[in-house]
Amino acid sequence: MIVRIIGIFVLLGTLLLGILWNDYRTFTNQAIVTEAPIILEVVKGSSFQRIMNRLSYQAPAADSIWFKILAHKEGLATQLKAGEYKLAVGLKPLGFLLQLSEGKVMQHSLTFPEGWNFKQLRQVLAENSDLKHTIESTSDKDILQKIGSKESHPEGLFFPDTYHFEKNTTDLVILKKAYFKMQKVLNYQWQNRTSGLPLKTAYQALILASIIEKETGVVYERPVISGVFIRRLKKGMRLQTDPTVIYGMGENYKGNIRKSDLRTLTAYNTYRINGLPPTPIAMPGQHAIHSALHPDKGDSIYFVAKGDGSHQFSATLNQHNNAVNKFQRKRK
Secondary structure, X not given: OHHHHHHHHXXXXXXXXXXXXXXXXXXXXXXXXXXXXXXXXXXXXXXXXXXXXXXXXXXXXXXXXXXXXXXXXXXXOOOOOOEEEEEOOOXXXXXXXXXXXXXXXXXXXXXXXXXXXXXXXXXXXXXXXXXXXXXXXXXXXXXXXXXXXXXXXXXXXXXXXXXXXXXXXXXXXHHHHHHHHHHHXXXXXXXXXXXOOOOOOHHHHHHHHHHHHHHOOOHHHHHHHHHHHHHHHHHOOOXXXXXXXXXXXHHHOOOOOOHXXXXXXXXXXXXXXXXXXXXXXXXXXXXXXXXXXXXXXXXXXXXXXXOOOOEEEEOOHHHHHHHHHHHHHOOO
């Protein structure tokens, strides 16, 4: 009798273990995210149970004792890292644990377009809700000190690009990335520049590149415009470029330049000053920097907008006046 009872208990135990094993296998093979991706933010210091509670609120299938058993079995229960995670549809329990233990957090992105100025850059940083804002009340000068720049003016020092980051990355970290990338690109281009340029420093090249960037969005024109400016600098001619005038006008610029604006002396009015302005006027991209240091070898020293985004280039003042009559005065 005792042997029979023991046998029954063994049989029941075996059946129960079989049922539990099947339940465990079913759980580990089922998707915990089924309808749409889930964004899960794991706060630093969260316990395993707290993480599971947050997950099960969005994914009811994750509310199971098997999750804890699986995590301990795989040695991952104490390895889950804080951060913001995007959980894909079809994600299974082990995949979830591995994603969090490997810290594969969600990446956000922020783009600084070519030709932007520093004021625009600061604004887009301030408006990004995924960043941790630390510089809202910080002056431009103090920002430069914090990122390790020796310059006193921030314009043009940050490389226009798309930057990827984790949630709650500070705005200052993004600025450091953009600053050091600009330093890397600029220094490389400076070291490989064409010989004989009337530029004494890489910073002067950056100033010229920023003007080229603002003068044209037509890529093939940039070396040609660079050639015009380089020849003017060599001849001692003023650059006479409108984007510098606009930058010098600041908030007073309302969409058009008047004759009085061209006569007004500012540090950036290249109709009134000789040589380059004191700082860049925008963020130049790599192609504009390359063009500044590899100018076209033509003979043009004038150019005028044709009205379609491109320019007409001239080698003599007579040719230039004819081009002005053709493309600007007739259009007016």
